[in-house]
Amino acid sequence: MSDRRVGRLLTASLHASIAELLPTRLEFYEGWLSPRQLRDGQIGLAPLVAVLSFLREEGADYSRVVTRAGECAAEWYVAELSPARQALYRAAPEFLRRQLAAGIARGLVRSTFGGSRVSCRWHKGVVSMRVYGSVFCSVQKTSDQPLCEFYAGALRGVMVAYSLSGDAVVTQCVATGAPDCVIVVEPKPAS
Numbered sequence: 001m002s003d004r005r006v007g008r009l010l011t012a013s014l015h016a017s018i019a020e021l022l023p024t025r026l027e028f029y030e031g032w033l034s035p036r037q038l039r040d041g042q043i044g045l046a047p048l049v050a051v052l053s054f055l056r057e058e059g060a061d062y063s064r065v066v067t068r069a070g071e072c073a074a075e076w077y078v079a080e081l082s083p084a085r086q087a088l089y090r091a092a093p094e095f096l097r098r099q100l101a102a103g104i105a106r107g108l109v110r111s112t113f114g115g116s117r118v119s120c121r122w123h124k125g126v127v128s129m130r131v132y133g134s135v136f137c138s139v140q141k142t143s144d145q146p147l148c149e150f151y152a153g154a155l156r157g158v159m160v161a162y163s164l165s166g167d168a169v170v171t172q173c174v175a176t177g178a179p180d181c182v183i184v185v186e187p188k189p190a191s
Helices: 008-021 023-029 035-040 045-056 060-079 083-091 094-112 149-161
Strands: 117-123 126-132 167-172 181-186
Touching: 008 023, 008 035, 008 045, 008 060, 008 094, 023 045, 045 060, 060 094, 060 149, 083 094, 094 117, 094 126, 094 149, 126 149, 149 167, 149 181
Parallel strands: none
Antiparallel strands: 117 126, 126 181, 167 181
């Protein structure tokens, strides 16, 4: 993990989700996620880890905030793709859109934290994303709940952007004692 830079997309999406879901706590979190530093892309790993640590103390709000941050990151990341690329991806058949969406989600995760690595696979319509070196799951004590819902929110957001059904679910998390984080999307059966 030689490149430990924190991507602007991650910090901005966390800030936006805190503002949306915990507006009364925003001023507290802006001690680490200041708007000026966000704008300049100057937020490092230590302030991000502090924010995540304090968010975990918020109880159930942690999951809501990081999931929403992942969804915001996906919306913004997809919006930055060229219009031609977006149109091409949206016009592709569903099986191909699933593969393309997995590739976009992989790029999104890589852009959030330089210490993370990700691989995506798809088999019979099921998309599986494996994240190594999650900044969310680097904890000293194991957790009862997965802490990498950001990635599930991001994958879900990309799937929604390309009109794909299914819900992203964390099936393994390093914070709970697993060797790496795994997020799976199974397509919803046609009704």
